Amino acid sequence: MTFPVVGMVGGGQLARMTHEAGIPLGIRFKLLSDTPQDSAAQVVSDVVIGDYRDLETLRAFAQGCDVVTFDHEHVPAEHLRALEADGVVIRPGIEALLHAQDKGVMRERLREAGVPCPRHRIVADPEDVARFAEEGDGFPVVLKTVRGGYDGKGVWVVRSAEDAADPFRAGVPVLAEELVDFARELAANVVRSPHGQAVAYPVVESIQVNGVCDTVIAPAPGLSEALSAQAQELALKIAAELGVVGHLAVELFETKDGRILVNELAMRPHNSGHWTQDGAVTSQFANHVRAVLDLPLGAPNTRAKWTVMTNVLGGDYPDMYAAYLHCMARDPALKIHMYGKGVKPGRKVGHVNTYGDDLADVRERGRHAADYLRGTITE
Amino acid sequence: MTFPVVGMVGGGQLARMTHEAGIPLGIRFKLLSDTPQDSAAQVVSDVVIGDYRDLETLRAFAQGCDVVTFDHEHVPAEHLRALEADGVVIRPGIEALLHAQDKGVMRERLREAGVPCPRHRIVADPEDVARFAEEGDGFPVVLKTVRGGYDGKGVWVVRSAEDAADPFRAGVPVLAEELVDFARELAANVVRSPHGQAVAYPVVESIQVNGVCDTVIAPAPGLSEALSAQAQELALKIAAELGVVGHLAVELFETKDGRILVNELAMRPHNSGHWTQDGAVTSQFANHVRAVLDLPLGAPNTRAKWTVMTNVLGGDYPDMYAAYLHCMARDPALKIHMYGKGVKPGRKVGHVNTYGDDLADVRERGRHAADYLRGTITE
Incomplete structure (x- = not known):
C-alpha cells in the first residue's frame, strides 16, 4: 500500500469530520487524542491517547505519519519547532501556525502585508486601554488575550478603564482593538x-x-x-x-x-x-x-x-x-x-x-x- | 448518551461506507471483521476480530449492540435463528435474510408473490438441464448455485447438457433460468x-x-x-x-x-x-x-x-x-x-x-x- 498516513493532533469534531472526509480517499488517518471518549476518537481506528503538550508523546505519534496536521492551535510552539527539526512534515506549516497561536503577532503580520484590520495594539494595563481608546473614537474597546481564546472566550468588550481589569489577570499579553461598527x-x-x-x-x-x-x-x-x-x-x-x-x-x-x-x-x-x-x-x-x-x-x-x-x-x-x-x-x-x-x-x-x-x-x-x-x- | 450502537457483521467496503455515513448521525458503530486489515476495520474505532461462522463469536459481538446488520449474506442461517432466539434485533430480518441466502427459495417466494421472473426451476443434473431447456426455447440456459455466488461467480451460461457439469460439482442445489434476451x-x-x-x-x-x-x-x-x-x-x-x-x-x-x-x-x-x-x-x-x-x-x-x-x-x-x-x-x-x-x-x-x-x-x-x-x- 502506498497510501499515506495523515496524523491529526486533537480529537475534536474537526478531526472527526476530517476523518469522515478522508475515508473515501483511502488515506490512513491516525489520531492523537486526550481521551478515548473525544469526538474523533469514537470513530477513528488508529488512535493514540496522549497529551499534545508532551513533546515525547508528539514525537512518538509523529513516527509513521507522512504528514501531521492539527484540530486546534494549542500545541506549544517549541514542540512544533522540535518536530520540524526531527524532519516531521507539519502542515499548515510552522510559521503559519505560530501566527495563528498569537493574535498580537498575527495582527502585526497582517498589518505589514497591507491587510485591512481594525485599529489595534498590544496594551499593558487598564490605563493603557484608556489611552488606546483616546487614540481613536473612545470606548467601547475590544480586548483579547493573544493566546487561548475561542468561541467568545478570551474576548471582552469594555466600556471604561475600570471595566478592563479581567483580561490582564491571565498573565497573557492583551491586544486592544477598536469595536467595529x-x-x-x-x-x-x-x-x-x-x-x-x-x-x-x-x-x-x-x-x-x-x-x-x-x-x-x-x-x-x-x-x-x-x-x-x-x-x-x-x-x-x-x-x-x-x-x-x-x-x-x-x-x-x-x-x-x-x-x-x-x-x-x-x-x-x-x-x-x-x-x-x-x-x-x-x-x-x-x-x-x-x-x-x-x-x-x-x-x-x-x-x-x-x-x-x-x-x-x-x-x-x-x-x-x-x-x-x-x-x-x-x-x-x-x-x-x-x-x-x-x-x-x-x-x-x-x-x-x-x-x-x-x-x-x-x-x-x-x-x-x-x-x-x-x-x-x-x- | 442515548445514541444507539449499530453492529455490523463483515468488514468489507459496504461496512466501511456505512460507517462513514453513520458518523454524522452520531451513532456508535461496532464491527465484526475477519482481520484488522479488512476494508472497514481500517477506519472503525470499535472492531471485534472474529469469525462470523462461529456462533459464540456472534453472540459475544451482539452483546451491547442495539441492532445487528450485515455487510454480506454469508452468516449461517442457524446462527441467525440462535441470535434471534437470544433476543438480538437482526435487520433486515431473519426471513428476509434467509430468502437472500438461497436463490431457489427466493425465486419460489417471488413467484408466489406474483413478481415477474425469468422462467426457472431447480435442476438435478446435466440431463435435467437439457429437459429444462426443452421445456422452453432450448439452450443456452443460465445455471446458478443457490448459495455463495456474487459478481459472476457461481453463475454459468451453458449451451448443452455436456457443458453443464461444473455447476453440480459444489454439492449445492443448482437453479436453472432462461437466458433472458x-x-x-x-x-x-x-x-x-x-x-x-x-x-x-x-x-x-x-x-x-x-x-x-x-x-x-x-x-x-x-x-x-x-x-x-x-x-x-x-x-x-x-x-x-x-x-x-x-x-x-x-x-x-x-x-x-x-x-x-x-x-x-x-x-x-x-x-x-x-x-x-x-x-x-x-x-x-x-x-x-x-x-x-x-x-x-x-x-x-x-x-x-x-x-x-x-x-x-x-x-x-x-x-x-x-x-x-x-x-x-x-x-x-x-x-x-x-x-x-x-x-x-x-x-x-x-x-x-x-x-x-x-x-x-x-x-x-x-x-x-x-x-x-x-x-x-x-x-
Whole structure:
C-alpha cells in the first residue's frame, strides 16, 4: 500500500469530520487524542491517547505519519519547532501556525502585508486601554488575550478603564482593538496546497449569538460581486503571505460603509465552512486532507442556490437522539452532523445543514431543527 | 448518551461506507471483521476480530449492540435463528435474510408473490438441464448455485447438457433460468423501515462487464415513466412482502419487448446504489442506517441531472495513490471512493462518482478516471 498516513493532533469534531472526509480517499488517518471518549476518537481506528503538550508523546505519534496536521492551535510552539527539526512534515506549516497561536503577532503580520484590520495594539494595563481608546473614537474597546481564546472566550468588550481589569489577570499579553461598527460578519474560506494551488469557496455570512457562531449562509446574501471578489482575494493573499497549507478561514467584518476588515483567522477547517459538507462539490474537510497531502484540490463550487449551516448547542434537554424522530420526519432533506459529545448548556454538539432555492425556507428548516434538537422548542 | 450502537457483521467496503455515513448521525458503530486489515476495520474505532461462522463469536459481538446488520449474506442461517432466539434485533430480518441466502427459495417466494421472473426451476443434473431447456426455447440456459455466488461467480451460461457439469460439482442445489434476451439491465433501489416507511431511489441502468458491475447511470436514460414506476413499485412490493428492513437492491432485466423481470436481490447497500453518495440527497448507506434504527428515512431525490458510478477494478498497476495526481488535476469535481483494499487484477477496489448535465461528459469523466486508476490508460 502506498497510501499515506495523515496524523491529526486533537480529537475534536474537526478531526472527526476530517476523518469522515478522508475515508473515501483511502488515506490512513491516525489520531492523537486526550481521551478515548473525544469526538474523533469514537470513530477513528488508529488512535493514540496522549497529551499534545508532551513533546515525547508528539514525537512518538509523529513516527509513521507522512504528514501531521492539527484540530486546534494549542500545541506549544517549541514542540512544533522540535518536530520540524526531527524532519516531521507539519502542515499548515510552522510559521503559519505560530501566527495563528498569537493574535498580537498575527495582527502585526497582517498589518505589514497591507491587510485591512481594525485599529489595534498590544496594551499593558487598564490605563493603557484608556489611552488606546483616546487614540481613536473612545470606548467601547475590544480586548483579547493573544493566546487561548475561542468561541467568545478570551474576548471582552469594555466600556471604561475600570471595566478592563479581567483580561490582564491571565498573565497573557492583551491586544486592544477598536469595536467595529459592522453591518454584518462574513467569512472567506480558502484552501492552499504546498506548491501554491489554491481554491476559494464562496464568501459566506456568519451570524454570531453571544460570541458563538449560530448560522452561516452560503453565499452571503446580497454581497456585491466586487466585495465578494475582494474578500476572496484577501483570503488568498493571506494564505500565500503566511505560507498556509490546508484550510484557512478568514473571519471578516463588513462595515456599514462597504469595506471589509479582517477579524480572526483559523488555519484549519472552520465552523464557517461546515456548510461545504452538503453545499459544495468538495467539502472543506476533503480539501484540507488533499492540501496537506499536496494533492490537487477539489472544486469549491456550490451545489445549491442557498446552503445554511445552523449550529446545535447543548441545552437543558440531554436526549438529542430522541429528537431525531421529529426532525427527520419533518424534514427528510435535513442533514444532521452530530459530534458524539455530551450535552452541556451552550456547548457546540453538532450542526445541521439545509439547502434549497428559497433562502427563508432553508433558514427556517435549519433553525427549527437546531432548536428542536436543543430542546428550545417541542413542536 | 442515548445514541444507539449499530453492529455490523463483515468488514468489507459496504461496512466501511456505512460507517462513514453513520458518523454524522452520531451513532456508535461496532464491527465484526475477519482481520484488522479488512476494508472497514481500517477506519472503525470499535472492531471485534472474529469469525462470523462461529456462533459464540456472534453472540459475544451482539452483546451491547442495539441492532445487528450485515455487510454480506454469508452468516449461517442457524446462527441467525440462535441470535434471534437470544433476543438480538437482526435487520433486515431473519426471513428476509434467509430468502437472500438461497436463490431457489427466493425465486419460489417471488413467484408466489406474483413478481415477474425469468422462467426457472431447480435442476438435478446435466440431463435435467437439457429437459429444462426443452421445456422452453432450448439452450443456452443460465445455471446458478443457490448459495455463495456474487459478481459472476457461481453463475454459468451453458449451451448443452455436456457443458453443464461444473455447476453440480459444489454439492449445492443448482437453479436453472432462461437466458433472458434483455435490452439492458436496470436496478431499483428502495429502503424500508420496520414500521413500513419506504423510499424509492430513481431506477438506474447498470452496465455489466464479464458479469461484474462496471457502470451505473442514474437515472436510467430514456426509461419510460411507466416502466420506471413499475420497477419502483415492484421493489417496494418485494421489500414489503419479504419484510425487508434496510436497503433492498432489485436487479432487473429490461426485455426488448418492454417488460421487466427480476434478476437478483440484495438486502443491504449495493453497488447499484453507490451513486447516491454524491448524487442523492440521502445516500443508500445513510438510509440503511436510518432504517435499521427505525428512524424516519431521508429524501432519495437526485442532486444532479445525471450521476454516473464507475467501478475501479484492480489491474496490473498497483499504485493507485500515485494516479490521484492526474485524476484530481484533470477533474476537480471527481468523487473518488476507495476501499483500502490491496490491488488484485479484477478485484473491486473502489469506485468514482461523476455528475452533471451532459451525460456523455459525465460518463467520459468516470470512465477516464477508472481506467487511469486501474492503469489501463496512462494519459
